[in-house]
Structures are given as structure tokens and as C-alpha cells.
Amino acid sequence: MVTRGQILTSYLNTKQACEFLGLKEVGTIYSFIREGKLKAHKLGGNSNSKRHWRIKLEDLEEFITGHGAGHAEPEESKVGQE
Numbered sequence: 001m002v003t004r005g006q007i008l009t010s011y012l013n014t015k016q017a018c019e020f021l022g023l024k025e026v027g028t029i030y031s032f033i034r035e036g037k038l039k040a041h042k043l044g045g046n047s048n049s050k051r052h053w054r055i056k057l058e059d060l061e062e063f064i065t066g067h068g069a070g071h072a073e074p075e076e077s078k079v080g081q082e
Helices: 014-021 026-034 057-067
Strands: 011-013 053-056
Touching: 011 014, 011 057, 014 026, 014 053, 014 057, 026 053, 053 057
Parallel strands: none
Antiparallel strands: 011 053
């Protein structure tokens, strides 16, 4: 798994972003980008190329904060909140 300390630049590729979020499928990252939920920058290539997307670390952290990705509450802490 990629940790913040391992990232040398402020941009991640889609595979790194996937690992950072703890996702199993990189396709989920493409969906978030396509749906406008996650900001990303296209570097070269044609409009259908998926391997040239870069995600700014601060945008990924904003996504986590805004969507709660990777921060699910344990079920037992939800008891009594209904």
C-alpha cells in the first residue's frame, strides 16, 4: 500500500491513487474522474487513454475528506445512533 511518506511528488498516477485509497480496482478511480467526483489532470495521449491521468495529492485528500473514503465507521459505533 502506498503511504504519504512514499510519495515523492505531489501527483499520483491512477494506480497509486487506487492503492492510497485502499481500492482493489483502478477502474473505480476512472469512474470517480469521469463522474467529476475526483479532480484529475490529463497528460498527453488521446482522449480515450487511461494511463496518462495524474491526481494531485491535495485533491485526493480533499476527495477523502468530502466522501469519507477509507474512513468507514465501525458497525458497533453506530449502535444507538438510529
